[in-house]
Amino acid sequence: MNDARESLESNPIEILTSPSDECPYKKCDGKGWLWIKDWSRLGKKDELDENGKLLRAEWMEQCKCYEQLIKQREVDKKLDLSGIPSIFKNATVASFEVSKYQLKTNQDIATLARKAAINYVTNYKLMQQSGKGLYLYSKVKGSGKTRLAVSIANALVREYGIDVAFIKSADLISQIKKTFNKKSETTQSEIVDTFRNVELLIVDDLAIKGASTFEEGVMYDIFDFRLEHKKPTIFTSNVTILELEEIYKGGRVNKRINKMSMEINMPEESIRDQEAESENAELEGLLFG
Numbered sequence: 001m002n003d004a005r006e007s008l009e010s011n012p013i014e015i016l017t018s019p020s021d022e023c024p025y026k027k028c029d030g031k032g033w034l035w036i037k038d039w040s041r042l043g044k045k046d047e048l049d050e051n052g053k054l055l056r057a058e059w060m061e062q063c064k065c066y067e068q069l070i071k072q073r074e075v076d077k078k079l080d081l082s083g084i085p086s087i088f089k090n091a092t093v094a095s096f097e098v099s100k101y102q103l104k105t106n107q108d109i110a111t112l113a114r115k116a117a118i119n120y121v122t123n124y125k126l127m128q129q130s131g132k133g134l135y136l137y138s139k140v141k142g143s144g145k146t147r148l149a150v151s152i153a154n155a156l157v158r159e160y161g162i163d164v165a166f167i168k169s170a171d172l173i174s175q176i177k178k179t180f181n182k183k184s185e186t187t188q189s190e191i192v193d194t195f196r197n198v199e200l201l202i203v204d205d206l207a208i209k210g211a212s213t214f215e216e217g218v219m220y221d222i223f224d225f226r227l228e229h230k231k232p233t234i235f236t237s238n239v240t241i242l243e244l245e246e247i248y249k250g251g252r253v254n255k256r257i258n259k260m261s262m263e264i265n266m267p268e269e270s271i272r273d274q275e276a277e278s279e280n281a282e283l284e285g286l287l288f289g
């Protein structure tokens with residue numbers, strides 16, 4: 001008897017699925033299923049053994065990675081639906097670099113902000129019970145507010161499987177204004193309801209300029225509901241919570257935000273400018289080098 005035949009008889013069960021690096025256990029092809037063949041049953045009919053177990057020549061079995069894969073697919077779907085900009089899809093709190101900031105004082109502020117972000121994720125269940133969100137603030141643009149807010153959301157979706165919606169405050173208003181068109185298929189209340197009810201809402205670039213009474217009313221409608229129903233919201237803004245008074249003159253919006261979020265100061269230093277400079281230097285090297 002040749003060697004191949006002998007090994008088949010001693011171990012007639014073979015996995016026909018080609019293993020790939022896409023499977024964390026390198027067992028399946030990354031799709032979560034294993035195609036298994038029992039060579040000893042070749043040509044035999046399916047039958048039950050004495051324990052009632054079905055004996056077959058071929059079958060599909062879940063790989064060890066299957067559950068993780070399903071979970072990952074759910075996370076990806078939630079993130080796809082969230083409106084989080086695709087450039088931030090893979091942003092994590094761990095890859096939020098403190099050393100990117102040049103000044104020591106800014107590194108210290110970034111360290112504290114990062115620590116608060118990690119603690120927020122760790123203690124999310126408690127934060128959720130009290131409906132507490134965050135308010136990421138820096139006057140300087142490009143300091144990493146959106147980056148950190150999204151990293152927190154990414155972590156919360158991964159760890160707790162929550163639904164999240166990301167919206168720039170200006171886009172929220174323009175989405176609602178579009179519904180005033182008679183041909184619009186959505187209504188103002190449908191949009192307001194979506195942002196009232198989502199488990200976690202990120203409002204990016206809150207209050208860039210003075211808000212009209214209409215805009216203030218929309219914000220109030222959403223935030224008051226979220227406060228009442230203890231649904232956390234994460235804001236990013238170039239003005240402090242206190243300064244919101246100047247933008248939402250009615251005084252009700254800033255009071256709600258003050259109650260529903262904890263302020264985190266971000267460094268007053270632009271990483272965006274640094275990135276642009278080094279990108280330009282690289283490209284200029286290509287052009288003139």
Ligand SMILES: Nc1ncnc2c1ncn2[C@@H]1O[C@H](COP(=O)(O)OP(=O)(O)OP(=O)(O)O)[C@@H](O)[C@H]1O
Nearest residue numbers: 096097098100140141142143144145146147271272
């Ligand atoms: N700590 C950091 N580590 C790595 N990348 C960073 C960090 N902070 C910012 N960045 C990068 O810098 C750029 C600007 O960051 P971001 O958009 O978050 O700034 P921002 O404070 O939200 O700006 P704006 O006030 O204009 O909204 C992004 O490309 C982001 O990925």
Ligand SMILES: [Mg+2]
Nearest residue numbers: 145146205236
């Ligand atoms: Mg931003």
Ligand SMILES: [Zn+2]
Nearest residue numbers: 023028063065
């Ligand atoms: Zn697998």
